[in-house]
Amino acid sequence: MNLFFEEKKHVYWNPYFGGFLLGIIILSAVYISGRSIGAGEAMKDTVVASIDMVAPHYTENSNFAAGQKDAEKSPMNSWIVFQVIGVFAGAFFSGILNNRVKVRLQKFPKISSKTRITWVIIGGLLFGIGSQFARGCISSSTFSGFIVLSLGGIISMVTVFVTAIIAAYFFRKLWV
Amino acid sequence: MESFISTGLINSEWSSVFAVGIGGAIGFVLESSGFSSSRKVAGTFYGYDFTSLRVFLMAGITSLIGLLYMDFFGWIDFFSFNIPDTYIWPTLLGSIFMGVGFVASGFCPGTSILSAAIGKLDGWIFIGSTMVGIFLFTILFPLLEPIYNAGNLGAITITDVLGLSSYVYAFIVTLIVIALFYLATLIRRRKTTVKY
Incomplete structure (x- = not known):
């Protein structure tokens, strides 16, 4: 039994099958609720909600936070936050089934944990700031590009990809 | 995120339940496809693993073609x-930030949640630092506002710019995506296998 699980650990689905299923899920999300996917929004809602909790005057006075805050309800009630809770649970379930749940730091074996953590923090900061400028993280802009054909979404998707290909050269020691 | 359309199929109480369900399905599919591994995702940029590219583009064309059919x-x-x-300007700037952040960390916000869910500490660290980044942006917003609102082209679509019908556009995008799949296979064949 153990051997069986051990073998399954690195076996993933056929990417075209996974992609097709994801497409169908997005279609049903759009059909039923009129919304797509994107985790960056949930993080933003959480940040805005936290600022609101600690300093409610700030969100009222700051143009940005006030614009993001739904006047009717708490940001933590937003659709996307619930969706991310679901993503977390779904991923955990898949991890359990495939024996991939384990507390660890994943990194390229030739770099130290310290190097990995430093670049993860820098990457996260860049993402946090960048996703606000671009009005969406990669997944939300990709799908607003694909679904509603938004010019901004497509420009964002292509720019992220091209930048990453160029940046890959400078970061090669971290990965290969 | 505002909704693209208002379908009125579910009321607001059920909307949260539905959101958790949709999220669960997405999380399950993405984790099963390997998106919880930053090394697998980063493989796209080094040519040793194109799984994330294939899944993402496949999902993109499936939803694009599917929506056109649903409209039909x-x-x-x-x-x-x-x-x-x-x-246009903040989109370009923000996307360059995200492109560099993507390669530096091997995560985007979505994949960091998948990683965190199966116990990867780097996923949790990424979530934390992304929130700090958003917080910094919010705090510095008065300074950044001119950039944030620069170059508004309005509610413009790619088909407006190219002057194509959505159907022709979907057909061309599908051909491009299939060409990319084939290109990925060619590149992948020339790279040695990376174990992770």
Whole structure:
């Protein structure tokens, strides 16, 4: 039994099958609720909600936070936050089934944990700031590009990809 | 995120339940496809693993073609979607930030949640630092506002710019995506296998 699980650990689905299923899920999300996917929004809602909790005057006075805050309800009630809770649970379930749940730091074996953590923090900061400028993280802009054909979404998707290909050269020691 | 269309199929109470369900399905599919591994995702940029590219583009064309069919069948009105405004300069700037952040960390916000869910500490660290980044942006917003609102082109779509019908556009995008799949296979064959 153990051997069986051990073998399954690195076996993933056929990417075209996974992609097709994801497409169908997005279609049903759009059909039923009129919304797509994107985790960056949930993080933003959480940040805005936290600022609101600690300093409610700030969100009222700051143009940005006030614009993001739904006047009717708490940001933590937003659709996307619930969706991310679901993503977390779904991923955990898949991890359990495939024996991939384990507390660890994943990194390229030739770099130290310290190097990995430093670049993860820098990457996260860049993402946090960048996703606000671009009005969406990669997944939300990709799908607003694909679904509603938004010019901004497509420009964002292509720019992220091209930048990453160029940046890959400078970061090669971290990965290969 | 504002909704693209208002379908009125579910009321607000059920909307949260539905959101958790949709999220669960997405999380399960993405984790099963390997998106929880930053090394697998980063493989796209080094040519040793194109899984994430294949899954993402496949999902993209499936949803694009599917929506056009749903419009054709009269289930939804494809042309009544709320198109988000395109702000060209902040989009370019933000996307360059994200591109560098993507390679530096091997994560995007979505994949960091998958990683965190199966116990990867780097996923949790990424979530934390992304929130700090958003917080910094919020604090510095008065300074950044001119950039944030620069170059508004309005609610413009790619088909407006190219002057194509959505159907022709979907056909061309599908051909491009298939060409990319083939290109990925060619590149992948020339790279040695990386174990992770």
